[in-house]
Amino acid sequence: MTEHEEDRMKKLLQQALPAVEAEPEPGRDLWPAVLKRMDEKPDMLPWLDWALLGGLVGLAAFFPTAIPVMLYYL
């Protein structure tokens, strides 16, 4: 894609998706929604964190020599 074609694409995109106004405001107070989320979703480790922890424990069990390397990177 040449520089000219890139500029054409940028112009097309700008016309297809107009920029958002400078300082948009939410239509309602969102603080109650934040508090609701805190009640609904208790503070817990996400599944990815558990998977990583499991992987590290597994690695340490099968390759004990890797423990000093892991400790070094902590």
Next chain:
Amino acid sequence: MARIAESHGDECESQKRLNEFRHGDLDALETLFRQYQRAVYGWILRIVRNPSVAEELTAETFWRIYRAHARFEPSYGFEGWARRIATHAALDWMRSTRAEARVEELVVDPAAPAVADPAITAEIRLRTQEAFARLAPKLRIAAVLAVVEELPQKEVAAALGISVAAVKLRVFRALRLLRRDLERQGIKP
């Protein structure tokens, strides 16, 4: 002199609030929320382009912010950190939503485009929106912030947690894929 002292006092108060937040103080979070919700909402709206989705994601962002309070480093500032979390919340939403649904949810202000080029018809604009919605979310975010919103690439890079060179590359790839998609539909941009 009094103004300097007042400004210093505000700065100390702000640092104190950030430290309280870092220790999980909910009142401090509410104060920060009141201060930054508009900025966070505006940032998310620029990415998802739908006010009701942006509202939901703003609440989600502040919930994530609270959950990550212990990892916050006050010396780096709150707004940039919040923006980065907001960008990831928007990215997660984009990944979980089908391209067709994203186009349906796209809210374009009909009064906004002052069409300078008469060759770009409403049909071409619609096709472009649809093709854009089919791009990978990480390419769309880079393109929408850097090209549509014309934000500095350094700012976009900081929000995405990537280098400026990577932003440039993503924008280029987005435009190239968009062009190919339109060409397949018989549109010569």
